[in-house]
Amino acid sequence: MIPQNFEYSAPANLNEALALLAGGKAKVLAGGMSLIPLMKLRLAAPEQLVDLGHVPDLKAIREEAGSIRIGAMATHYEIESSPLVRGKCPLLAEAAAHIGDLQVRNMGTIGGSIAHADPAADYPASLMALEVQVRLVSSKGERTLAIGQFLTDALTTALEPGEIVREVIAPVEAPGAGVSYQKMVQPASGFAIVGAAARVRRSGGKVSFIRVGITGLAGKAFRATNVEKLLEGTAGSSADIQKAAAVVADGVDANSDLFASADYRRQMAKVYTARALTQAVSRAS
Numbered sequence: 001m002i003p004q005n006f007e008y009s010a011p012a013n014l015n016e017a018l019a020l021l022a023g024g025k026a027k028v029l030a031g032g033m034s035l036i037p038l039m040k041l042r043l044a045a046p047e048q049l050v051d052l053g054h055v056p057d058l059k060a061i062r063e064e065a066g067s068i069r070i071g072a073m074a075t076h077y078e079i080e081s082s083p084l085v086r087g088k089c090p091l092l093a094e095a096a097a098h099i100g101d102l103q104v105r106n107m108g109t110i111g112g113s114i115a116h117a118d119p120a121a122d123y124p125a126s127l128m129a130l131e132v133q134v135r136l137v138s139s140k141g142e143r144t145l146a147i148g149q150f151l152t153d154a155l156t157t158a159l160e161p162g163e164i165v166r167e168v169i170a171p172v173e174a175p176g177a178g179v180s181y182q183k184m185v186q187p188a189s190g191f192a193i194v195g196a197a198a199r200v201r202r203s204g205g206k207v208s209f210i211r212v213g214i215t216g217l218a219g220k221a222f223r224a225t226n227v228e229k230l231l232e233g234t235a236g237s238s239a240d241i242q243k244a245a246a247v248v249a250d251g252v253d254a255n256s257d258l259f260a261s262a263d264y265r266r267q268m269a270k271v272y273t274a275r276a277l278t279q280a281v282s283r284a285s
């Protein structure tokens with residue numbers, strides 16, 4: 001349970017951090033909630049750690065040009081409790097509140113969570129439903145990717161060596177929208193066996209806008225556009241919701257592990273998608 005020796009640096013600003021990472025050998029340390037256990041188990045043995053915990057620019061949560069910008073080092077607790085996120089991007093605050101326990105939420109960061117890309121992580125369902133952009137930076141420059149391009153597979157992202165997540169850019173939620181994140185909790189870890197996030201707007205008694213994101217079911221989180229198509233334009237009745245949720249796992253190569261078989265996950269995905277849709281529809285005005 002003792003990690004291999006490593007060098008540790010704690011840069012005080014972003015340029016210093018990017019210079020230390022430029023060689024591509026050093027690994028970023030954020031909250032350490034995923035990386036440190038891996039190092040203690042010797043499943044990861046980085047030679048150098050660059051701790052982003054002292055880089056102030058990376059912690060900011062702010063509104064800019066109709067978007068909510070969340071710095072990579074914002075902790076789950078800061079996101080859950082931010083009045084700006086709760087008021088203008090409530091789905092993300094709700095997802096953050098579902099993560100692990102208080103200690104994990106106080107240490108773990110959104111940048112660390114999406115860079116780690118655990119297929120059972122909570123944020124990705126909401127990030128898919130919110131169609132967020134992920135801003136990346138390295139010593140060579142910047143680029144911005146849609147979340148669906150950033151998460152490429154289980155534990156795999158589009159991050160290049162030396163590149164870090166700088167911020168996550170989410171839309172300001174429309175007035176009157178209803179949102180919900182529902183998850184089946186893995187009782188030992190708190191991770192999602194399946195998790196479903198929904199955003200709904202209503203107009204003239206019909207569902208006029210719908211986004212659904214799913215985590216835990218497959219190797220990477222995805223947007224369930226088949227569910228969205230079935231529900232859009234309906235009254236959003238219980239029957240409409242059940243019919244739409246029933247297709248969520250169609251064609252999905254479902255994960256299977258000690259906690260839940262692929263068939264069980266598919267079934268639970270339908271149940272939790274229906275729950276998220278029901279709550280989001282009931283909250284939409």
Ligand SMILES: Cc1cc2nc3c(=O)[nH]c(=O)nc-3n(C[C@H](O)[C@H](O)[C@H](O)COP(=O)(O)OP(=O)(O)OC[C@H]3O[C@@H](n4cnc5c(N)ncnc54)[C@H](O)[C@@H]3O)c2cc1C
Nearest residue numbers: 030031032033034035100108109111112121122165190191
């Ligand atoms: C007991 C326990 C329960 C948990 N339960 C849940 C849960 O219910 N739901 C859930 O979603 N998660 C859960 N987690 C995981 C938690 O959310 C972690 O916070 C998260 O996965 C990693 O974030 P971190 O900031 O700790 O990153 P770290 O562990 O520091 O880093 C993780 C990885 O991301 C890289 N990295 C970190 N920041 C960046 C960045 N800005 N740019 C590029 N790469 C970066 C690191 O190099 C490393 O490879 C749990 C963890 C624990 C220990």
